[in-house]
Amino acid sequence: MQYYSLQNHQHSVSFREAVIQGLAPDKGLYFPAAIPKLEKNFRERLDEHDPLNIARAVIQPFIGDDIPEQELKKIIAATLTFPFPLHPVEENVYALELFHGPTMAFKDVGAHFMAGCLGYFRRHEDKPVTVLVATSGDTGGAVAHGFYNVPGVEVVILYPSGKVSELQEKQLTTLGGNITALEISGTFDDCQRMVKDAFLDEALQARRPLTSANSINVARWLPQMFYYIFAYRESKQWKKETVISVPSGNFGNICAGMMAAAMGLPIHHFIAATNVNDTVPRYLENGAYEPNPAVATISNAMDVADPSNFARILQMFAQNERALKASLTAYRFTDEETVAAMEKVYKEHQYLMDPHGAVGYLGLKKYMQRHPGHTGIFLETAHPSKFLNTMPESLQSQVSIPEQVQELSGRQKVSVKMEADYEQLKEWLMQS
Numbered sequence: 001m002q003y004y005s006l007q008n009h010q011h012s013v014s015f016r017e018a019v020i021q022g023l024a025p026d027k028g029l030y031f032p033a034a035i036p037k038l039e040k041n042f043r044e045r046l047d048e049h050d051p052l053n054i055a056r057a058v059i060q061p062f063i064g065d066d067i068p069e070q071e072l073k074k075i076i077a078a079t080l081t082f083p084f085p086l087h088p089v090e091e092n093v094y095a096l097e098l099f100h101g102p103t104m105a106f107k108d109v110g111a112h113f114m115a116g117c118l119g120y121f122r123r124h125e126d127k128p129v130t131v132l133v134a135t136s137g138d139t140g141g142a143v144a145h146g147f148y149n150v151p152g153v154e155v156v157i158l159y160p161s162g163k164v165s166e167l168q169e170k171q172l173t174t175l176g177g178n179i180t181a182l183e184i185s186g187t188f189d190d191c192q193r194m195v196k197d198a199f200l201d202e203a204l205q206a207r208r209p210l211t212s213a214n215s216i217n218v219a220r221w222l223p224q225m226f227y228y229i230f231a232y233r234e235s236k237q238w239k240k241e242t243v244i245s246v247p248s249g250n251f252g253n254i255c256a257g258m259m260a261a262a263m264g265l266p267i268h269h270f271i272a273a274t275n276v277n278d279t280v281p282r283y284l285e286n287g288a289y290e291p292n293p294a295v296a297t298i299s300n301a302m303d304v305a306d307p308s309n310f311a312r313i314l315q316m317f318a319q320n321e322r323a324l325k326a327s328l329t330a331y332r333f334t335d336e337e338t339v340a341a342m343e344k345v346y347k348e349h350q351y352l353m354d355p356h357g358a359v360g361y362l363g364l365k366k367y368m369q370r371h372p373g374h375t376g377i378f379l380e381t382a383h384p385s386k387f388l389n390t391m392p393e394s395l396q397s398q399v400s401i402p403e404q405v406q407e408l409s410g411r412q413k414v415s416v417k418m419e420a421d422y423e424q425l426k427e428w429l430m431q432s
């Protein structure tokens with residue numbers, strides 16, 4: 001499969017190149033030159049296949065010959081090491097739990113898959129490549145865990161100081177080894193801008209080859225399709241059409257779901273649920289794409305004002321706003337609404353949601369109220385224990401603390417502090 005840059009459709013590269021480069025030299029995101037189709041026969045008999053084979057069949061056309069079958073099998077087996085259960089919450093409403101992985105947020109799948117691909121592509125190189133990544137919270141931990149001890153790969157993670165949860169911070173600052181955390185005095189959007197500047201800096205790249213592990217990287221973005229395929233596999237027997245609500249920040253996850261739908265997965269409608277960083281809901285409302293400065297919320301992994309992957313969603317619909325609106329609805333919710341939903345769902349259904357999942361739940365309920373007659377799934381993207389400090393007090397004592405978390409609390413944070421200034425980042429990268 002070839003991938004072209006969204007800035008210049010004439011510029012195209014292989015999967016391998018797209019993974020190694022992350023972003024195209026002209027700052028465009030890479031987009032597949034063709035959208036493969038799921039065969040009807042395969043789609044209708046998903047329950048006869050095992051998840052590893054399904055995953056391979058779905059992603060293989062996006063990779064082509066760049067990774068041999070046996071290697072791809074290994075990468076997928078090392079990625080899908082935990083379940084993605086569909087948990088009934090209330091009538092016609094299910095939570096797709098994506099938090100059973102090593103860092104307890106859905107980004108584990110993309111991070112491990114990408115680490116496998118990059119490790120394979122770099123297997124004969126002596127010069128290490130640096131994975132440079134900005135995190136609004138969960139990417140950092142997932143990438144640190146996914147790439148920890150991968151030979152030939154160094155990882156540098158930028159995170160906004162004081163704007164990630166304590167546990168998220170521990171997950172990205174305590175591994176050591178080939179993982180370094182840079183603590184930036186600024187917002188996630190500052191971190192993301194610094195990373196983008198670094199990619200465009202030829203002098204820096206000549207000295208220290210860089211790649212990205214944000215969802216702008218196709219190897220992190222595309223495997224997220226698996227969740228939707230697995231959810232559909234579970235829900236196939238439902239009589240009603242399925243709608244899926246995705247708590248969205250940088251819009252990588254929902255964009256992967258919409259890609260699966262473009263391949264032929266029968267999802268009736270998508271709902272993008274955001275917190276008050278609501279650039280996309282406003283855009284779908286009035287047609288103007290106008291990012292405001294990012295605002296800190298309790299669903300911090302979604303505090304993104306200018307979501308990179310939205311450009312991919314627009315491309316999927318050939319910039320046709322009308323077609324896009326027929327498949328996608330977006331709503332925004334405040335922290336107060338989010339907390340109220342967490343409390344209500346726990347009280348009425350004894351189901352504990354994290355703040356991100358709660359935003360997804362709210363989006364689903366709002367859509368289903370206005371468009372009755374569907375079965376709804378919302379993505380529960382993180383384990384509630386990751387956000388203990390921001391949980392309503394009434395719920396804190398209900399959160400069970402998984403083993404992975406208990407183990408982290410005793411570890412020492414190690415970070416390099418830095419201003420939100422690209423020149424400082426460059427100097428540090430050139431020297432260390």
Ligand SMILES: *Cc1c(COP(=O)(O)O)cnc(C)c1O
Pocket residue numbers: 105106107137138139215247248249250251252253254301302356357381382
């Ligand atoms: C990253 C993240 C999101 C947002 O996902 P995007 O792909 O950036 O839209 C939602 N919830 C959690 C818990 C996350 O870590």
